[in-house]
Amino acid sequence: MSKLFGTDGVRGIANTELTPELVFKLGRAGAYALTKIEHHSPRIIVGTDTRVSKDMLSAALIAGMCSVGATVYNAGILPTPGIAYLVRAYKLDAGVVISASHNTMEYNGIKFFNIDGYKLPDKTEEEIEELIQNDLSGIPTPTGEGVGTVENCRTALEDYVSFLKSTVPGLDLNGLTVAVDCANGATYQAAPMLFEQLGANVCAMHHKPDGLNINKDCGSTHMESLIEFMKTRKADIGLALDGDGDRLLCVDEKGNMLDGDQILSICGLHLKRNGSLKNNTIVITIMSNLGLYALEKTGDIRLEITGVGDRYVLERMLEQGYNLGGEQSGHIIFLDYNTTGDGLMTALQLLSIMRSNNESLSNLNSVMKVMPQVLYNVTVANDYKENYNAHPIIKEAIEQLTLRFKDTGRVLIRPSGTEPVIRVMLEGQDQTEIELEARKLVKLMETCLQ
Numbered sequence: 001m002s003k004l005f006g007t008d009g010v011r012g013i014a015n016t017e018l019t020p021e022l023v024f025k026l027g028r029a030g031a032y033a034l035t036k037i038e039h040h041s042p043r044i045i046v047g048t049d050t051r052v053s054k055d056m057l058s059a060a061l062i063a064g065m066c067s068v069g070a071t072v073y074n075a076g077i078l079p080t081p082g083i084a085y086l087v088r089a090y091k092l093d094a095g096v097v098i099s100a101s102h103n104t105m106e107y108n109g110i111k112f113f114n115i116d117g118y119k120l121p122d123k124t125e126e127e128i129e130e131l132i133q134n135d136l137s138g139i140p141t142p143t144g145e146g147v148g149t150v151e152n153c154r155t156a157l158e159d160y161v162s163f164l165k166s167t168v169p170g171l172d173l174n175g176l177t178v179a180v181d182c183a184n185g186a187t188y189q190a191a192p193m194l195f196e197q198l199g200a201n202v203c204a205m206h207h208k209p210d211g212l213n214i215n216k217d218c219g220s221t222h223m224e225s226l227i228e229f230m231k232t233r234k235a236d237i238g239l240a241l242d243g244d245g246d247r248l249l250c251v252d253e254k255g256n257m258l259d260g261d262q263i264l265s266i267c268g269l270h271l272k273r274n275g276s277l278k279n280n281t282i283v284i285t286i287m288s289n290l291g292l293y294a295l296e297k298t299g300d301i302r303l304e305i306t307g308v309g310d311r312y313v314l315e316r317m318l319e320q321g322y323n324l325g326g327e328q329s330g331h332i333i334f335l336d337y338n339t340t341g342d343g344l345m346t347a348l349q350l351l352s353i354m355r356s357n358n359e360s361l362s363n364l365n366s367v368m369k370v371m372p373q374v375l376y377n378v379t380v381a382n383d384y385k386e387n388y389n390a391h392p393i394i395k396e397a398i399e400q401l402t403l404r405f406k407d408t409g410r411v412l413i414r415p416s417g418t419e420p421v422i423r424v425m426l427e428g429q430d431q432t433e434i435e436l437e438a439r440k441l442v443k444l445m446e447t448c449l450q
């Protein structure tokens with residue numbers, strides 16, 4: 001059996017790669033591995049995003065969990081960080097989210113959270129995979145009164161929104177206009193509710209999911225409509241969430257986009273000034289813009305650098321006691337409040353900084369100078385995804401490009417942890433030059449790695 005878990009749970013095309021049969025097994029094995037059911041009946045909360053396959057897969061997952069005696073609390077459509085929070089708030093044994101995050105609607109995925117609201121370490125994922133590989137041998141199959149049940153968790157959305165508001169006590173958004181792109185995903189209810197309750201004038205976009213339109217030309221992966229809105233309409237901030245609500249990108253009042261690195265710089269410097277940034281350190285990944293590194297050179301902020309993936313950012317934060325970290329993609333972790341990236345929480349932190357400083361988002365964003373950067377995705381054959389550098393023509397092209405930009409920028413090539421693609425990132429001083437060189441490499445990869 002090939003490895004099931006990627007960098008963000010189990011993911012694939014629903015009903016072919018991620019089948020109901022596999023999800024049923026994941027439900028059984030996950031409930032068993034996470035909850036030590038020999039001691040008590042496990043209690044697990046389940047939430048989904050809005051994609052059409054949610055009903056099929058949640059039915060299979062919940063059936064698997066009930067088959068080992070679990071009580072399942074069905075939260076319905078809820079952002080991923082909401083499940084991470086509610087596991088702890090409700091004192092449950094585990095949580096599961098059915099979502100493929102920013103991916104297109106034909107994909108779906110399974111993310112597990114442990115009793116403390118954290119995504120699973122490698123060891124636990126390997127245990128679940130081994131149970132499935134061994135045909136679920138040794139997992140109990142209770143009968144009669146031992147069979148699990150399902151309860152609808154009717155207050156999950158309200159409880160999550162109340163928690164979010166508690167992280168910014170006293171925040172009043174009266175007089176601010178907030179445009180929010182919900183990506184037709186899991187935040188389509190929570191986001192408008194949250195900002196309206198705080199007094200903002202809310203302009204909601206892409207907040208009418210139909211099961212097929214999640215992330216379609218909207219959200220944090222397609223910023224065009226939000227940027228256009230901010231350029232033509234008067235709003236103080238534009239917020240772009242992804243399909244499961246754990247990422248946030250922004251647009252300022254002038255129509256300029258802010259990525260995760262820029263958001264981290266604003267929040268990090270604010271926390272440092274308030275004495276709240278632990279060890280004056282932000283945890284970032286190797287994909288972060290070189291402009292963020294300049295803040296370290298000035299002595300304003302320390303940086304800890306990890307591999308790509310929010311799980312590696314979180315691991316470093318926990319190991320060293322840091323409380324702020326994230327990725328350029330907008331997956332930002334405020335560990336003082338939640339155990340995973342949370343787009344709505346990140347938005348509240350930015351709005352709180354705007355209010356406390358009485359400044360516009362564009363003014364707050366003047367500290368970090370962004371280095372020109374391009375990122376392309378290359379769809380390749382599975383055999384080449386992890387071994388692209390074994391192809392001699394590709395290897396030579398990457399080596400030459402790396403040498404060319406060694407003093408003025410950098411070249412980063414990496415396989416995606418969640419999709420059958422290779423990501424090509426170039427950074428340098430001239431936008432036109434790096435776009436040209438990146439497109440050349442992408443075209444070469446498309447030719448050689450199919």
